[in-house]
Amino acid sequence: MLNEKNVGLGKVRSSIRELFEYGKKRKAEIGEDKVFDFSIGNPSVPAPSRVADAIREIVDTTDPVLLHGYTSAQGDYSVRKTLADYINNRFATTLTADCLYLTCGAAASLTITLNALLNEGDEVITFAPYFPEYKVFTEHARGKLIALDCEDGTFQIDFKKLESALSPKTKAVLINSPNNPSGVVYGKRTIEKLADMLSAYSEKTGTPIYLISDEPYRELVYDDALEVPYIMNYYKRSLVCYSYSKSLSLPGERIGYIAVNNNMEEFADVYAGVCGAGRALGFVCAPNLFQQLIKKLYNVTSDISVYKRNRDRFYSALTEYGYKVVKPDGAFYMFVKSPEEDARAFAERAKKYELLIVAGDDFGCNGYVRISYCVAPEMLERALPAFKALAESYKI
Amino acid sequence: MLNEKNVGLGKVRSSIRELFEYGKKRKAEIGEDKVFDFSIGNPSVPAPSRVADAIREIVDTTDPVLLHGYTSAQGDYSVRKTLADYINNRFATTLTADCLYLTCGAAASLTITLNALLNEGDEVITFAPYFPEYKVFTEHARGKLIALDCEDGTFQIDFKKLESALSPKTKAVLINSPNNPSGVVYGKRTIEKLADMLSAYSEKTGTPIYLISDEPYRELVYDDALEVPYIMNYYKRSLVCYSYSKSLSLPGERIGYIAVNNNMEEFADVYAGVCGAGRALGFVCAPNLFQQLIKKLYNVTSDISVYKRNRDRFYSALTEYGYKVVKPDGAFYMFVKSPEEDARAFAERAKKYELLIVAGDDFGCNGYVRISYCVAPEMLERALPAFKALAESYKI
Numbered sequence: 001m002l003n004e005k006n007v008g009l010g011k012v013r014s015s016i017r018e019l020f021e022y023g024k025k026r027k028a029e030i031g032e033d034k035v036f037d038f039s040i041g042n043p044s045v046p047a048p049s050r051v052a053d054a055i056r057e058i059v060d061t062t063d064p065v066l067l068h069g070y071t072s073a074q075g076d077y078s079v080r081k082t083l084a085d086y087i088n089n090r091f092a093t094t095l096t097a098d099c100l101y102l103t104c105g106a107a108a109s110l111t112i113t114l115n116a117l118l119n120e121g122d123e124v125i126t127f128a129p130y131f132p133e134y135k136v137f138t139e140h141a142r143g144k145l146i147a148l149d150c151e152d153g154t155f156q157i158d159f160k161k162l163e164s165a166l167s168p169k170t171k172a173v174l175i176n177s178p179n180n181p182s183g184v185v186y187g188k189r190t191i192e193k194l195a196d197m198l199s200a201y202s203e204k205t206g207t208p209i210y211l212i213s214d215e216p217y218r219e220l221v222y223d224d225a226l227e228v229p230y231i232m233n234y235y236k237r238s239l240v241c242y243s244y245s246k247s248l249s250l251p252g253e254r255i256g257y258i259a260v261n262n263n264m265e266e267f268a269d270v271y272a273g274v275c276g277a278g279r280a281l282g283f284v285c286a287p288n289l290f291q292q293l294i295k296k297l298y299n300v301t302s303d304i305s306v307y308k309r310n311r312d313r314f315y316s317a318l319t320e321y322g323y324k325v326v327k328p329d330g331a332f333y334m335f336v337k338s339p340e341e342d343a344r345a346f347a348e349r350a351k352k353y354e355l356l357i358v359a360g361d362d363f364g365c366n367g368y369v370r371i372s373y374c375v376a377p378e379m380l381e382r383a384l385p386a387f388k389a390l391a392e393s394y395k396i
Numbered sequence: 397m398l399n400e401k402n403v404g405l406g407k408v409r410s411s412i413r414e415l416f417e418y419g420k421k422r423k424a425e426i427g428e429d430k431v432f433d434f435s436i437g438n439p440s441v442p443a444p445s446r447v448a449d450a451i452r453e454i455v456d457t458t459d460p461v462l463l464h465g466y467t468s469a470q471g472d473y474s475v476r477k478t479l480a481d482y483i484n485n486r487f488a489t490t491l492t493a494d495c496l497y498l499t500c501g502a503a504a505s506l507t508i509t510l511n512a513l514l515n516e517g518d519e520v521i522t523f524a525p526y527f528p529e530y531k532v533f534t535e536h537a538r539g540k541l542i543a544l545d546c547e548d549g550t551f552q553i554d555f556k557k558l559e560s561a562l563s564p565k566t567k568a569v570l571i572n573s574p575n576n577p578s579g580v581v582y583g584k585r586t587i588e589k590l591a592d593m594l595s596a597y598s599e600k601t602g603t604p605i606y607l608i609s610d611e612p613y614r615e616l617v618y619d620d621a622l623e624v625p626y627i628m629n630y631y632k633r634s635l636v637c638y639s640y641s642k643s644l645s646l647p648g649e650r651i652g653y654i655a656v657n658n659n660m661e662e663f664a665d666v667y668a669g670v671c672g673a674g675r676a677l678g679f680v681c682a683p684n685l686f687q688q689l690i691k692k693l694y695n696v697t698s699d700i701s702v703y704k705r706n707r708d709r710f711y712s713a714l715t716e717y718g719y720k721v722v723k724p725d726g727a728f729y730m731f732v733k734s735p736e737e738d739a740r741a742f743a744e745r746a747k748k749y750e751l752l753i754v755a756g757d758d759f760g761c762n763g764y765v766r767i768s769y770c771v772a773p774e775m776l777e778r779a780l781p782a783f784k785a786l787a788e789s790y791k792i
Contacts, residue, residue, distance in 0.1 A: 009673075104500055137676070
């Protein structure tokens with residue numbers, strides 16, 4: 001009688017959130033330092049001090065009526081202009097301020113984009129493992145998420161699977177690189193191949209397919225030589241969903257944007273769809289103070305070297321203990337093969353060692369667990385004996 | 397092929413937003429002080445200085461990892477507890493922290509509530525004039541908005557109309573008091589009568605009907621003797637959608653809450669529906685810094701005496717010029733009878749006098765215009781001759 005779908009979503013929570021809440025309770029029971037919480041992508045590296053400085057400066061120097069007032073629904077023009085110029089310089093695009101739509105973070109970027117594009121029954125293809133909320137967001141927009149398994153062992157796109165999955169129902173392909181939860185980055189050749197396949201299919205069948213790139217982890221790449229291709233340079237029907245949650249360690253403040261590629265013929269309609277969806281979903285505008293902050297700090301990141309050190313330390317320790325891990329190139333997740341077939345049972349057993357890790361089942365990929373290593377290095381160090389004991393309990 | 401509904405919403409914009417954008421352009425053309433913008437409810441009274449002080453204090457004293465990190469999806473527990481205690485003290489309710497769900501402002505409160513309650517084809521009854529986005533929000537949740545005309549001249553609920561509109565399809569009644577755009581407040585007897593009618597209908601037919609109270613203007617009432625009834629004290633199936641946009645002059649920061657009445661049997665399901673809808677719509681959590689701000693300033697308001705003075709000055713001037721106006725008891729809008737039948741034509745003619753006012757048609761009430769008087773008193777003073785000249789052009 002109520003909306004059972006949303007009641008169900010509210011009761012179940014995402015498993016990640018569930019574990020996050022469990023962790024908070026458990027810490028209250030046995031002490032903050034006794035629980036090793038690797039459940040959620042809540043950056044442990046603080047926002048750089050320039051964030052606090054910028055907030056103080058903005059508050060000290062801006063008329064509060066302007067600072068806290070409504071902006072245009074798309075976001076303050078001067079902020080959008082700054083970001084468009086920055087993106088153009090960095091990726092050789094030709095975006096204008098009116099290609100950008102500021103959002104309350106990556107989740108909002110995705111729900112708005114999906115509600116702009118999808119009609120009932122439209123399919124969105126993504127690649128497993130994938131962020132579980134993709135399914136929730138797609139289904140709210142009345143679409144269907146088709147999750148294709150990746151190439152075994154590498155977690156790269158399996159193009160044969162993609163080719164057979166494309167259909168006249170395909171409205172969009174949703175990629176996430178660097179990937180949550182695998183940490184894998186799609187290189188230039190992968191993106192080229194993807195773009196070619198989508199273009200060819202579109203041309204052959206007259207089905208326009210949109211490429212949505214969910215990029216909260218763009219800045220979190222641990223090899224200077226590794227370039228994360230900018231999809232607009234490869235595919236015209238593309239939208240970038242960006243967020244400052246991870247790059248600036250501001251996940252609770254909800255600030256990000258959608259960039260719509262102005263190279264597609266139907267750009268004006270797609271952008272209007274974004275504006276209309278933002279309106280219908282109730283977003284009004286992105287938080288103004290954080291819009292102004294981004295205008296100042298658009299090219300700043302937190303000290304992500306901590307995550308790189310965590311990755312290196314963690315990867316070598318886990319492999320030493322006998323775990324099988326795909327070495328992540330970016331983001332701050334490690335996707336580890338479960339020592340038993342049932343990764344949920346493995347994650348449950350880990351709890352006995354006060355280790356909070358998420359079963360890969362929730363990411364559409366059985367037999368693995370996700371470990372978020374965006375944690376304090378001291379905590380990681382203290383948790384290693386527990387990971388070792390857990391491995392020994394399996395005699396791996 | 398795209399989602400035509402959302403593309404349409406993005407192209408048309410709300411008329412209010414359209415006029416707001418026109419105003420910004422026009423100001424750039426002829427000068428900020430030459431355009432009299434009464435289009436949007438963007439408070440002109442600045443946020444109290446305690447807002448800036450609190451932001452500085454929070455930034456200076458809180459670990460940035462906590463301050464800018466994710467909170468629980470419902471919002472930080474300590475914030476919700478503070479608000480629940482405050483509401484209980486003020487309105488003699490018995491809410492717990494887990495009756496509250498913090499949101500990105502009033503629009504989010506409404507979309508989340510509607511998506512929690514509605515199934516396809518469910519009806520939501522509201523009373524015209526009403527905030528135009530109610531229709532957009534209801535339709536996004538796959539419901540149908542039924543707007544009933546109010547009593548002529550008073551803009552109070554016409555209970556005969558309500559009685560005949562109630563049907564097994566009615567899922568919710570949505571009220572807004574103090575009202576945007578009429579400024580009218582529903583008194584105790586009105587709310588009692590409304591509650592009685594809904595209870596009686598529910599009992600007779602077994603149709604549960606939810607009462608949603610959209611309350612961004614609760615604190616903006618200009619007569620100390622006038623009490624805005626708290627619906628939870630009158631009706632068990634009730635939800636309050638609150639926002640700090642107007643009371644603290646923070647409309648661009650997007651912070652508010654939903655309070656779910658814990659007196660209804662199905663409370664747990666309704667609250668779960670709220671959590672699930674928030675998740676599906678992509679809200680994640682309300683902006684953390686502003687959650688913390690609200691924890692400090694939950695009982696503070698901007699200096700709303702300015703609005704009262706504006707109301708008094710404006711009301712006496714407009715009636716003196718010959719306009720017919722319902723004297724508003726709250727909010728910061730004046731609903732003025734159009735001197736010609738077509739209020740859109742009137743609003744268009746007003747533009748020639750650089751007066752930006754919104755035709756009542758957009759609020760489901762033809763023949764009126766809405767004038768937002770949340771403006772600087774000096775601007776209001778400067779605009780009066782234009783209103784006078786406009787009246788004279790009609791020879792009223």
